[in-house]
Amino acid sequence: MLQPFYHIGRYMILIKSMFARPEKFSMYWKETLRQMTDIGIGSLIIVGLVSLFIGAVSAVQFAYQLGFSTVPRYYIGYIVRDLMIIELAPTFTCLALAGKVGSNMAAELGGMRQKEQIDALEVMGVDTAAYLIAPKIFAALVVIPMLVILSAFLGMAGGYVACVYGGLVSDAEFMQGLRAFFVPYNVFMMVVKSFVFAFVLTTISCYQGYYVQGGSIELGKASTSAVVISNIMILLSDYIIALLLT
Amino acid sequence: MIRIEQIRKQFGEQEVLKGITTVFEQGKTNLIIGKSGAGKTVLLKILVGLLQPSSGTVWYGDTNFTQLTAKQKKSIRIEMGMLFQGSALFDSMTVEENVRFPLDMFTNMTRGEKKNRVNEILDRVELSGSNKKYPSEVSGGMQKRVGIARAIILEPKFLFCDEPNSGLDPTTSIRIDELIQRLTIENQMTTVINTHDMNSVMEIGDKINLLYFGELAWVGNCKEVMGSDNEILQDFIFASPFLQRLRDAAQTGKRLS
Structure with a gap:
């Protein structure tokens, strides 16, 4: 019954222990750059595909909903833009990243724990929470918002291709919709969400991997838990941000 | 020198170590031996600070290691090197990068100085020319030597080895033992080895600590093993029927049947 409190407490302690003075800044920076490449370049294809398709599907579905109503057709562009932003x-980008990046982080740290590599670093005098986790979180906080912004553009592009080349609306109508009723505050909301989701998915995944005990079955479970718990917490924080910012 | 006093460790109801007091001497290979479950690994982890004892103290020279904070322990840990049972090499790094890691993390040496130092250490562990190989591309014995090279590259005062011979054939095992002993003498390190390899016990055991169900059952050196009448020690050393026959043959002067 007290298990959730135990995990929350240990998670908080892990987060706190990340903020230690680096033994050598250049080593942390090198690790951060490696993580940025892994998260950013390594996730371009999945983020691109997910974004193009959800943009296209949103546009086609909204065109279907409009049917023969009197709502102007250019609203499709407007709705796709705001839905994406x-x-x-x-949300979709971070849910996809929780599956790809989150499980990868949990497996990497869990594997290091099982092969005593984390113990080896500890004995050397390296602050393992700081060296192994902080660069991942910093990299995610830089790269994931960029991926989210790219995702928004690709979603709109997907909607454009589906609508214009699918004969649902003209090029001019879709572009008119993309420019209509633009509220810059929505972009701010998107960026806030991307920062929060990036923090949630990396810290939860790292927590799951860092404390793995046992063998390959436990490592698999930790990797799965990283994805499941990250997804749940992303959706929960999405709801909280929506309540707070709208 | 490392001195431990009344070290106890409990996991729940189970007491794994029951008040161990001993000294690990400088310039010597100090062995911790005992059956599986005797508490060897727990004791080694307490020595390096990966586990906190339930009670008792670990002294590194005049410093009470057990009372230090995590930050304070770092200053002692810089002087430690450890070889893990599975070598614990970083898979994504080459042999050279693995060995160089402590230099990258803790020194301000130039690239050239680091390269020279790595080559010098790899030469000492007889691994010259393996710089660019990955851990998965070298044998178990070579992995152990890479682990030793990484452990000694900062010239530690204290070297810890957890089952350095596990998974190795007898010949490679002897080479690893000889290497550890040679490095211990050359660098005047306090070396602590956790093992149940009989060859290690008989060949490099400058000081042997026998653990039996969490208690220190016998302390001595390799020359005293054969003459000891400690039953726990004799049962442990001569557990295999072959070694028993060998001992009987030696005592009676008859040929081994």
Whole structure:
């Protein structure tokens, strides 16, 4: 019954222990750059594909909903843009990244724990929470918002291709919709979400991997838990941000 | 020198170490031996600070290691090197990068100085020319030597080895033992080895600590093993029927049947 409190407490302690003075800044920077490449370049294809398709599907579905109503057709562009910016780009991108990046982080740290590599670093005098986790979180906080912004653009591009080349609206109508009723605050909301989701998915995944005990079955479970718990917490924080910022 | 006093460790109801007091001497290979479950690994982890004892103290020279904070322990840990049972090499790094890691992390040496130092250490562990190989591309014995090279590259005062012979054939095992002993003497390190390899016990055991169900059952050196009448020691050393026959043959002067 007290198990969730135990995990929350240990998670908080791990987060706190990350903020230690680096033994050598250049080593931490090197590790951060490696993580940025892994997260950023390594996730371009999945983020690109997810974004293009959800943008295209949103556009086609909304065109279908409009049917023969009197709502102007250019609203399709407007709806796709705002859907992507406010909700789909940050949430879908981070849910996809929780599966790809989160499970990878949990497996990497868990593997290091099992092969005593974390113990080896500890004995050397390296602050393992700081050296192994902080660069991952910093890299994610830099790269994931960029991926989310890219996702929003690609979603709109997907909607454009589906609508214009699918004969649902003209090029001029879709572009008119993309420019209509633009509220810059929505972009701010998207960026806030992307920062929060990036922090949530990396810290939870690292926590799951860092404390793995046992063998390959436990490592698999930790990797799965990283994805499941990250997804749940992303959706929960999405709801909280929506309540707070709208 | 490392001195431990009344070290106890409990996991829940189970007491794994029951008040161990001993000294690990400088310039000597100090062995911790005992059956599986005797508490050897727990004791070694307490020595390096990966586990906190339930009670008792670990002294590194005049410093009470057990009372230090995590930050304070770092200053002692810089003087430690450890060889892990599975070598614990970083898979994504080459042999050279693995060995160089402590230099990268803790020194301000130039690239050239680091390269020279790495080559010098690899030469000492007889691994010259393996710089660019990955851990998965070298044998178990070579991995152990890479682990030793990484452990000694900062010239530690204290070297810890957890089962350095596990998974190795007898010949490679002897080479690893000889290497550790040679480095211990050359660098005047306090070396602590956790093992149940009989060859290590008989060949490099400058000081042997026998653990038996969490208690220190016998202390001595390799020359005293054969003459000891400690039953626990004799049962442990001569557990295999072959060694028993060998001992009987030596005592009676008859040929081994």
